Amino acid sequence: MITIQEVSKVYSLESGDFFALNNNNIHINKGEFAAIMGPSGSGKSTLLQLIGGLDQPSSGNLIVDGIQLNNLNEKERTLFRRKKVGFVFQNYQLLPMMTVSENIALSLSANKASKTEINLRVQQLLKDVNLEGKGSQFPSQLSGGQQQRVAIARALAMKPQLILADEPTGNLDQKNGEDILALLSKLNNEEQITIVMVTHDLQAAAAAGRIIVIRDGEIVNDQKKGVLGHESMASSLA
Template identity: 70%
Template sequence: MITVEKVSKVYALEAGDFTALRDADVAIRKGEFIAIMGPSGSGKSTLLQILGGLDLPTSGSVVVDGVRLEGLGEKERTLFRRTRVGFVFQNYQLLPMMTVSENIALALAANRTPKADIERIVDRLIREVNLEGKASSFPSQLSGGQQQRVAVARALAMKPALILADEPTGNLDRKNGEDILRLLSRLNKEEGITVVMVTHDPHAAKTADRIITLRDGAVVEDAVLEGAGSK
C-alpha cells in the first residue's frame, strides 16, 4: 500500500538547512493500522504530509496506493489527495461558517458529485459517526469530540483507501479520545481502510498493529504489537 524508500526532506531556513527526514524507509501493507511516534521535531508530521501529497521529498521515492508521488505536479497531487486520502487533523480544520453537512460534503462537491448522491452519502456518514441531529449545527456548537467525528466523516466522504490522522486525539479528553480511536479502529478492521496515525500518546498507539518510531528524522524502530492480528 505504501512504500517509502530513502526519503529525505530538507527545509532551507534562514538559520541554515534543517533536515526533517533522513533516508527514511517505511513499508505499510493494505489494511494495516500504523502508529508513528517519536519526540517533537522527529519528522512525524513531515512524513505524514509527504504520504498525503501535501509536501514532496527532497530525495527518495514514495509510492502510495500505486501512485508514485514525487513525480506528480500540483494538480495531480490535489486530485490524488481528493480521491485517495482522507485527512484527520488535531485541530479538526472544519470551516466555521459551514454546517456539519456542508463540511462533510466539501470533497464531494469539489468532485462534482450529483446533489442527490451528496445528500445520501452525507446522511450515511452522519449516522456512521453517531452525529444524528447535528447535520445543521455549526462547528462552534459542537464539543471537541463531535468536531473530530465530523472531521472523520469528512475524511471518509470519497471512500479513501488511506486515512492519515495527525494527533487525532491530541485536543480531546480521554473519553472523547477513546471514541475517536474506536471509530478509526472499526473503519480499519471492518472496512479495510489503511490508517496511519501520528501520536505522542502511548495509550493511543496501542490501538495500532505496528508502531514506527522516528528520531532525528530517521526510523529507529518498527515494532509489531502483541496480539495485533486479533484486534
C-alpha cells in the first residue's frame, strides 16, 4: 500500500540545509493501522504530508497504492488526494459557512457526482458516524467530538483505501478521543481501510497495530503491537 524508499525532505535555510526527514524506509501493508510518534519537530507530520501528496520529497521514492508520487505534477497530486486519500486533522478543518452535509459532500461535488448520489452517500455516512439528523446543522452547533466525526465522514466520502489522521484526538477530551479512536479502529477492522495516524499520545497510539517512532527526521523504532512495551516506547520517545 505504502512504500517509502530512501526518502528525505530537506529545507534550505540561511543557516544551511535542514533535514526534516533523512533517508527513511518504510513499508505499510494494505489494511494496517500504523501510528507515527515522535517529539515535536521530529518529522512525523512532514512524513504524513508526503504520503498524502500534500508535499514532495527532496529525494527517494514514495509509492502509494501503486502510484509513484514523486513523479506527479501538482494537478496529478490533487487528483490523487481526491480519489485515494481521506484526511482527518486535529482542528477538523470544516468550513463554518457550510452545513454538516455540505462539508461531507465537498469531494463528491468536486468529483461531479449527481445530487441523488451525493444525498444517498451523505445520509449513509451520517449514519455510519452516528450523526443522523445533524446534516442541516453548522459546525459551530456541534461539539468537538461531533465535528471530528463530520471530518471522518468527509474523509470517507470518496471511499478511500487510505486515511491519514494528524493528531485526530488532540483537541478532544478523553471520552470523545476514545470514541474517535474506536471509530477509526472499526473502519480499519471492518472495511480494511489503511490508517496512518500521527499522535503524541501513547494511549491513542495503542489503538494502532503498529507504532513507528521518528526522532530528528529518522525512524528509530518500528514495532507491531505486543512487541514493544510502554517502557521501551517511552525510551524511544525521550
